[in-house]
Amino acid sequence: MRRSFCKNLRGGIAPPTPFFLTVARQPSASEYQHPLARNRQPKSVSPPVSRAQYLGAVNLIPTSMNRVWGWTQLAVGYGLLEVSLWTAGQTQRASALAAALWIALATLVNRRSPRALGLTAAGFFGSLIAIPVAAAVAAAIVLIGWEAGTLRGLFGARPPLWHSAEYAIWALLQQFILNSFFFVDLEDLLDDGKRALGGAVALFCLAHIPNPVLMAGTLLTAIFFVSLFRRYRNIYPLAIAHALLGLALAVTVPDAWIRHMRVGIAYWHFLVR
Numbered sequence: 001m002r003r004s005f006c007k008n009l010r011g012g013i014a015p016p017t018p019f020f021l022t023v024a025r026q027p028s029a030s031e032y033q034h035p036l037a038r039n040r041q042p043k044s045v046s047p048p049v050s051r052a053q054y055l056g057a058v059n060l061i062p063t064s065m066n067r068v069w070g071w072t073q074l075a076v077g078y079g080l081l082e083v084s085l086w087t088a089g090q091t092q093r094a095s096a097l098a099a100a101l102w103i104a105l106a107t108l109v110n111r112r113s114p115r116a117l118g119l120t121a122a123g124f125f126g127s128l129i130a131i132p133v134a135a136a137v138a139a140a141i142v143l144i145g146w147e148a149g150t151l152r153g154l155f156g157a158r159p160p161l162w163h164s165a166e167y168a169i170w171a172l173l174q175q176f177i178l179n180s181f182f183f184v185d186l187e188d189l190l191d192d193g194k195r196a197l198g199g200a201v202a203l204f205c206l207a208h209i210p211n212p213v214l215m216a217g218t219l220l221t222a223i224f225f226v227s228l229f230r231r232y233r234n235i236y237p238l239a240i241a242h243a244l245l246g247l248a249l250a251v252t253v254p255d256a257w258i259r260h261m262r263v264g265i266a267y268w269h270f271l272v273r
Helices: 002-010 051-058 061-083 090-110 128-147 160-190 193-206 212-232 236-250 255-261 265-269
Strands: none
Touching: 061 090, 061 160, 090 160, 090 265, 128 212, 128 236, 160 193, 160 212, 193 212, 212 236, 212 255, 236 255
């Protein structure tokens, strides 16, 4: 050992440094890492998935089949509604009942939460803006009718209050079909809220053919209603606003134009007196 040490000195080779004199190399500023951060691993962010992909993962059903079901339920529901609008008698009653059952069944099968359908109290206060806006527009419509001399009572022999309550319930059902069924389904299928809004508005407007007043009115109001639903997810104030606007049109616009708010085949069968 001693000989090799001396040999190394004569050969110009430095001897090894004893371990107790060795100084650890300090990391540079770019290499330094805080001790508490050494064990931290960056969290992976999973990409967003559509509802169809989610259901496919949960139910072990291919996404394509979920999309087929989504478009099928829309087509069948809308088709049954159109049949009920363009037929009369027993066929109309049967198709209307079938449409209601189909929409209810599809809603249950989809297993969406009441919050997603706009049936809870969430978003209620935000949606309340629809009521004063609709009240102002309804008052303007009535004022125009009063100036033009076209104001009249509601159609039918039922008391006005009872008639108005029935129409309010019908307005709530229409808001459910428009927003909780058409819009929500299209939003999932298209993965685009704006395109879903346009699709739902188009379906709702076309359902009022051939009544020109209601087609124009539903085009404007449906954009307003679906926009609010898209933001706040609550249909109750929208139903009240819908009822206010519908009743204002019913007592203001002449029968020659609106035919007591009939659509479909009933529009042509209504006799203007």
